[in-house]
Amino acid sequence: MELKLPSFSVLFTFFLFVFMVLNILIKRAKTITSASKLPPGPWKLPLLGNIHQLLGSLPHRALRDLAKKHGPLMYMKIGQVPTTVVSSPEFAKEVMRTHDIIFASRPRNLYSEIVLYDSTDIAFAPYGEYWRQLRKICMQELLSTTRVESFRPIREEEMLSLVESIAAAAGSAFNLTKRIKYLTYSITSRAAFGKKSEDHVEFISIVEEAIIESGGFDLVDLFPSFSFLAAITRARPKLESIKRRAERIMENIIKEHENKKPAAKNSESHTEEDLVDVLLKFHNNGEHGFSLTTDNIKAVIWDIFSAGSETSATTVDWAMAELIKNPRVMKKVQNEVREVFRRKGSVDETCISEMKYLQSVVKETLRLHPPAPLLLPRECGKKCEINDYEIPVKTRVIVNAWAIGRDPRYWNEPESFTPERFLNSPIDYKGANFEYIPFGAGRRICPGMSFGLVNVELPLAMLLYCFDWKLPGEVKYEDLNMTELFGITVRRKDDLHLIPIAYDLSPIRKNSMNTVNFTAIG
């Protein structure tokens, strides 16, 4: 059969028709914006507008560029999803303080539906009694300052094992990224689940895969009414495979806790209980007015294992990369750490409070590289006005903490790594200074702040005390690649390979008092 090509006039009519339809759509979109007092935004085609920008670049960078053009409070459709993007401290305060309760829920997405058992973890649970109870249990059993302090022996033991493994590689290139990850995941597992799972390394790699898959800008999430997309894109099978593999490991963790239950019941001591033991008390049990299914417990295990470890590991990694790139800061912070440890005569975390410059290095790292640059998304629960603009119900709200941390109205030379800016500054992490919100703010602020910070500060202090560091090969420190890899957390794309040079390894000789022995050197 002969194939007949459409004539030029047919093609021309077709393209003219498409052009007219697009034109009408663009005009309609603009009219909607002005008529309904929505915040200004980069209106384009109602469906496809903005997607190419977000998918073609890192979303926190693309959104900052759009905000430069359209202002720090933007309204846009990302796919079908009405979204408000906040890029200034003033509007962040409106969302997370003035109207915090209205924005206290999270939108659902495919990741939270599949991997987090229908958003029944803490981070994606809708605002309400279930979320409040879960958060309270985790605070009491794992994340309060007292509980965090009680995990000190675990941290120090894991730290020493880290220093030992680096010492064994002294003089040759070492994958610091991988080993720091192993450290933070180990501390979280031992503190929250009593021990490392038999499948610890596999569990870490499953979480890593999920983090990349869970940025929240998947086509399926952007076009929720096109349910066929779930069937034809790779997102659903990928997330289901992640869930299946993690599920087996989490079920083993739960089974081990259930099996030890009778022994624990006979014991007088409550100090032996870990988070999973406590969650199991609520397992299918209405006695306390709050009951958890096995799936709910798995969702919490996943939350704690991933949120509790990846964020700290990423922060240590960025801090070391920035220090390598900035030899002046590296020297200054090493001098401080070494002076304090030397003066104290022991290497332990009680000295950290005296290391003001080290703490400023951590703050500066979290300003430039907040592990969750867009925090976690919020959802508008009730029609509300910000700056005389209307935010419709169900709008997804993204707070660009990364852009806010680089706002030149608040930060001098915002792109430069200058920890000095935090010395003698009252700015802290607690969500009261909206120009600096690496842990978020308001009701949904990160509950793991104390747990996370100590897991950044102690490893950093030990790495800086015990070793000097240099880049392998011919790479110049100023050329170190700082490219980011986007996911629900943003880490460096490349693993950090450094050559450790032993400075003082006496901390790895423990004394019987359970503090770390230290021989002062000249």
Ligand code: HEM
């Ligand atoms: C450097 C370390 C950490 C950073 C930078 C960080 C950052 C964040 C951010 C930005 C949020 C979202 C806050 C918001 O929406 O306003 C968050 C939420 C959360 N984080 Fe962290 N986090 C860290 C460590 C931890 C640790 C150690 C844990 C637990 C062991 C943890 C558990 C959580 C949980 C459960 C939520 C959800 C809270 C909710 O929705 O109510 N985080 N974190």
